[in-house]
Amino acid sequence: MKKLHTHELPDFDASKYLDSEDAIAEYITAIIEENDPSLLAAALGDIARSKGMSEISKSSGITREALYKALRPKAQPRFETISRVCEALGVRLIAKPLHSKDQQPQRT
Template sequence: MATKRRVKETFAPYDSADYLKTDEDMVGYLEACMEEAGDDASFIADALGTIARARGMTRLAEETGLTREGLYKALNKNANPSFDTILKVMRALGLKFVPRVA
């Protein structure tokens, strides 16, 4: 009786930034993350970081006046960036907060 050899499968890490190709994709992603986040501000910072990586972190650094390293640090799941940083990033990404009654 022949034995079957198992083939080891490898997978690339999943990165949401790879799938954010259009402005509509980015807005939809941010809206979904904001719904999911509840009161977790770092979740939103991480979502903005994902969008920033999809758009191009170097370009975003130039447009915000912040360093690439500073942006990576401010826009991750363990971050607590200032509201000023969030507003700069959103403006540079062409996004804005729109108040609505919930």
């Protein structure tokens, strides 16, 4: 059997699977849980390109050039940029508690 090397694998393109606001929201949530701002910027860039950078630019009020710069891998976009892009994509960032009362151990 021939060994398969990771560099021989095709690049994974998540955009093929991001066909609804629910799918986009789940993807962004998973990315946020990785706690890597540059990964979030890159993921939003992938989603924006799949939807059409011109459309996202128009909806968010951010120029295409600024979007490309802010949403490239290793970028550190401002929260305002992230928020406006998410709104243009039809999703909202929300916070939830790390530990809900239902999940905490009971005291005896």
